[in-house]
Amino acid sequence: MPIDVVDLRTFYSAPLGRIAQRAISRIVRHWWNDTHGLAVAGLGYATPYLDPFRDEAVRVIGLMPAEQGIVHWPPGGTSATAMVEGGQLPLPDGSIDRVLLVHMLEPTEHPREVLSEVWRVLSPGGRMIAVACNRRGMWARVDTTPFGYGQPFSKRQLAALLRETLFSPERFGEALYVPPFERRSLLKLAPFFERTGKRMALPGAGVHLVEATKQLYRPVMLRARAPVRHALPRLEPRLQGSFRRDGPFRRDGDPDR
Template sequence: MHADIVDLREFYHSQLGRLASHSITMALSSIWARLPEERLIGLGYAIPYLERFREDTERTFAFMPAGQGAVNWPPGELSSTALVFDEELPLPDASIDRILMVHSLEYAENPRETMKELWRVLAPGGRLVIVVPNRRGVWARMEHTPFGSGRPYSRRQLTALLRETNFTPGAYADALFFPPSKLRSVLKLRGIFERLGRMLWPMFAGVIVVEAQKRLYQGLPVAVRASRRVFVPVLAGHGVPTTRKHAKSAAPTQGLDNPQLHR
């Protein structure tokens, strides 16, 4: 079940939400390679992050799942928002350069079908950037934030899903090392938590950020061929020793008793 659009807006308008978006934006910036005149789509609730990266794009859309709901974006301009089903995007094949998934993959009913649909609309060499709750992190266990619902992932699970759906995983980044507390005294120490977390407990980050590239060619399974070699045992049997001795001793006697051998 998707997070409600009202809850998402309230979270990102709170102090905790603004600090969380800043931490995630910094992680995105570390792996975000700029593409000139690219077509960018945000799937899920990616509005807080699209504002940062849409400056160099040809066009940017905000696709929001039907189960979540949608809001108008950007404010004061022509709407670039669409209410969609993540397994049936209203786009032609190979028409998008980059997709940013935030608050999306963890709510997908069928993650593999969703990933296959993203593969379809991405152009050759297109990039997919996913922000997903970390299974080991504290944020995935706190329900007062959007990262505490849905299905969290580990790096290994993300890598396996990407490879199964014809994506090549690339750079990884982590964010949200500070605890998801609403106390101002804790939030004031956010910078210290972020610096210490990256050095001491990177595996316990709140979210995982991964960039993957669309793979055009998929390896096909090769059937195992049966070997045609014939293996002969080194210690092959040579008969019973008593039988061989009996046969050697009996051979001269049989030859002398044969009258044809004396002619």
């Protein structure tokens, strides 16, 4: 079930949401540290993570599904957001260089269709970052945050989904080791949780991040050769009979004469 855009906006304006934004943005920005001359699009509810690209990318837009709703972004200027229906992106083929998916794969019933559309609009050599809730993490078990809605993923499931839709996973990351509770003591320790979790590679982070590139060619599946069928020799009818010493030739089955 998709979460409403009002709840998403409320979450990211709260202290826990700002911590989540900083933890995820740190990885996204590290991977995409230079977007000069590129077109960047966010799909789902990715606008909290798009601000760092506005000053350097040629174009930055936010695409939000109709089931979720849409908000004006950026605040105080001309809106750069658009509503999309059923994962169909109103963009030409190969028109976007970078796509960021946040709160998009988990609530949708058809993630393969969404990724197929992302593949279509990405330019040759384009890259995508997908942020998806970790099914083994605590954030997937608590519905007080947007990451507790929809279908979470394991790392293996996410990689398999990308390969099925003609993406090549390049690198993985994890974030949100802090428990998803609005407690001041936990929020103060959020940087410690993040550093410790990454340094020790602990399981159970809140979200997976994966960067993938667009495959330009579909893999060719080799079919097994059909076994060679040898033609049977043509059978000619033969007259079968028997001879008796004391009589003429007789066909088998003829009554004795």
